[in-house]
Amino acid sequence: MNSAPEVVCEALSRRFPNGVCAxxxxxxxxxxxxxxxxxGPSGCGKTTLLRIAARLDQSTEGQIRCVSRDGTPMLPRAGQLAVCFQEARLLPWRTALENVALPLELAGVDRAERRMRANRVIHAAGLDGAQQRMPAQLSGGMRMRVALARALVTQPSVLLLDxxxxxxxxxxxxxxxEEIxxxxxxxxATTILVTHSxxxxxxxxxxxxxxEHGRVHATHTVELPQGGRDRTSLAFSQEVEFIMRTLACAAGVARR
Ligand SMILES: Nc1ncnc2c1ncn2[C@@H]1O[C@H](COP(=O)(O)OP(=O)(O)OP(=O)(O)O)[C@@H](O)[C@H]1O
Ligand SMILES: [Mg+2]
Known part of the structure; x- marks a missing residue:
């Protein structure tokens, strides 16, 4: 049974000192x-939300918290919550393997186990053979894979992707x-993915x-099987069209 927590966001507000209500x-x-x-449109508060969820910023009101399966509040320990940002943010002087192993090193995991666990997640991320390359020797897509592998190496139960x-x-x-x-x-892992796509x-x-503008405009359940989503199918196009319309509607609300 999945032991990942539920993530609950309750009446969360963030007003910055300059008066912006994100x-x-x-x-x-x-x-x-x-x-x-x-x-949602640029500037509607997506990154702010993720930063608060990751404890990198604080709300001015309300909260976002993790609740375990038995209903008790849970504060994720180091490594149980992982964040992956828009840029890979790799350490340029470390190899791909050393970048992936970094969170384990910070957690005090011994060298042999670090290598073993980092190699396992590198394999899962489709990066076999790239372990000893430096970030500058990787393509943009490979760098993002390394960043994803680094986020997953501690086996987090909550994953935040911006x-x-x-x-x-x-x-x-x-x-x-496909890799994600x-x-x-x-x-x-219970996952929140921010995307423009x-x-x-x-x-x-x-x-x-x-x-839209710091609010939930609509919540939609995707009616497609998780197993094999086919981007070329009619059902997929209909889902895309529905979300496009909802976004256009949200933009209309924002302009009013
Ligand atoms: N530290 C800050 N101080 C003041 N205003 C901020 C700060 N961080 C973000 N904002 C403002 O809060 C609003 C939401 O920003 P946020 O970065 O969350 O948007 P976003 O939805 O992630 O946008 P994008 O899609 O462009 O990444 C914006 O108006 C932004 O200018
Ligand atoms: Mg953002």
């Missing part, structure tokens, strides 16, 4: 092991989406939240 009483739940995508595929071309993005789905399914959201998520 989040305005936002509420939603991501079930244990679920993957919720958050999509536009992990935004800096790569469409074909690489589709390949990375495989890695997410294997880890069982409707097709990526429909491909990966079981629930899509459309945001």
């Amino acid at each position: 989040l305005d009483k936002i509420s939603f739940r991501v079930p244990s092991g679920g993957l919720t995508a958050i999509i 536009e992990p595929c935004s800096s790569v071309d469409e074909f690489t993005r589709m390949q990375l989406d 789905r495989r890695l997410w399914q294997a880890s069982g 409707v097709s990526e959201a429909v491909f990966l998520a079981d629930t899509i939240i459309v945001m």
